[in-house]
Amino acid sequence: MPLSYIYTGFENASPLDWEVEADGTVRVSLLYDHERSSPNRAAGHWHFQLHTENPDLNPDSRLKLILENFDNIWNGKPGSPVSDRSNCFISTDGQNWSALPAEKIGGNRLQIQIEMTTDRLYLARLEPYRLSDLENLLTLIASHPYVAVTPIGKTVEGRRLELVRVGRPDAPYRVLLRARSHPWEPGGNWLVQGLIQKLLDDTDLTNRCLDHYCVYIIPMASKDGVARGHTRFNMMGVDLNRNWEQPADPNHAPENLALETVLDNMRDGDNLPHLAIDLHNDNSGKIHISNPVSNPQPYLANMQQFEQLMRQHTWFTEGSIGGNYAPAKTVSGFRNPGTFGEGLLQRYGIDACILELNCDWIAGLQKVPFGRDWELLGQQMCQVFLDYFSLRNLT
Ligand SMILES: [Zn+2]
Incomplete structure (x- = not known):
């Protein structure tokens, strides 16, 4: 099956180089994005469209691809974003996706075998969630009386950043969620989409939720x-989930400055969130709990409660790392300084954590994760927040 072209001229397509080897194997070399003033680099997102000519006339429809350049550097150390459980998502129309196994082979590469039955086929690391998907969601909900979409700043390249409020601003409790601080990680976008749609479905449960709490969402930080189609850093080479121990650099990280300004205004109005969660994808799917330098209670008790409610009401089973209450003492020393979780806790006193969503496998559902699975998690989290605030008895 001859490949005629790899097309990347569309939203969220990944930068890459490619060539066809003598035996017909297609070698795709992803490009790294880099952190400024740091050895860190990352590649791991792929999203491109294969073009072939006349698949009907060609008796051999198989195509072998090798993906390479997964030699990432993370926190100054080598790390690979792919594993024996990696998948590749495929779609003919960019909307309906199915998953294939991506086999890890020598040299930290992935091999993907594809049956080309059409002349155009999209491939992606995960089921994509693009800016246009977010725009569609915002259009759908914008006129709802419980929704407010407020511009809060601009990205390095001038794209609008928004804060989405779902609920009544005078509700007794507030939750802040941020999604997509790392571009390759669409899971958080699917989760908040599920959460928003559930909260607006006008049932007894969700009306009780809206009586108790109001949700604030930064839906797409990067x-x-x-x-x-980048992997980790913003266009100035900043990791938006680092350096939260200090004020954001307005030139290098306007995306974080926008969120800080929101928090500063909330603090001035004495209405800071009671809980804040930064949503990510990784290969293990745990909650990352901070280790407060002083006065760890009631933060750790609240996080323990949150984890327990996640296990009770959602498909989440992966557990946590960080906080000293975590049962796995072997990892209790885990610390990732400067993350959203640590920064919001230290600087604003907000109970904050990171929720990673395993990009390869959902243990609680025994399946490869699709967008709808993360939407389901968001729907289920309505009840988690309701119980979390009901049990906490905050004044
Ligand atoms: Zn991340």
Whole structure:
């Protein structure tokens, strides 16, 4: 099956180089994005479209691809974003996706075998969630009386950043969620989409939720990276989930400055969130709990409660790392300084954590994760927040 072209001229397509070897194998070399003033680099997102000519006339429809350049550097150390459980998603129309196994082979590469039955086929690391998907969601909900979409700043490249409020601003409790601080990680976008749609479904349960709490969402923090199909850093080489121990650099990280300004205004109005969660994808899917330098209670008790409610009401089973209450003492020393979780806790006193969503496998459902699975998690989290605030008895 001859490949005629790899097309990347669309939203969220990944930058790459490619060539066809003598035996017909297609070698796809992803491009790294880099962190400024740091050895860190990352590649791991792929999203492109294969073009072939006349598949009907060609008796051999098989195509072998090798993906390479997964030699990432993370926190100054080598790390690979792919594993024996990696998948590749395929779609003919960019909307309906299915998953294939991607086999890890020598040299930290992935081998993908494809049956080309059409002349155009999209491939992606995960089921994509693009800026246009977010725009569709915002259009759908914008006129709802419980929704407010407020512009809060711009990305490095001038894309609008928004804060989405779902609920009544005078509800007794507030939750803040941020999704997509790392461009390759669409899981958080699917989760907040599920959560928002559930909260607006006008049932007894969700009306009780809206009586108790109001949700504030930064739905897509790294819009430039999502548009350009980058992996981890913003266009100035900043990791938006680092350096939260200090004020954001307005030139290098306007995306974080926008969120800080929101938090500063909330603090001035004495209405900071009671709980904040940064949503990510990784290969293990745990809650990352901070280790407060002083006065760890009631933070750790609240996080323990949150984890327990996640296990009770959602498909989440992966557990946590970090906080000293965590049962796995072997990892209790885990610390990732400067993350959203640590920064919001230290600087604003907000109970904050990171929720990673395993990109390869959902243990609680025994399946490869699709967008709808993360939407389901968001739907189920309505009840988690309701119980969390009902049990906490905050004043
Ligand atoms: Zn991440």
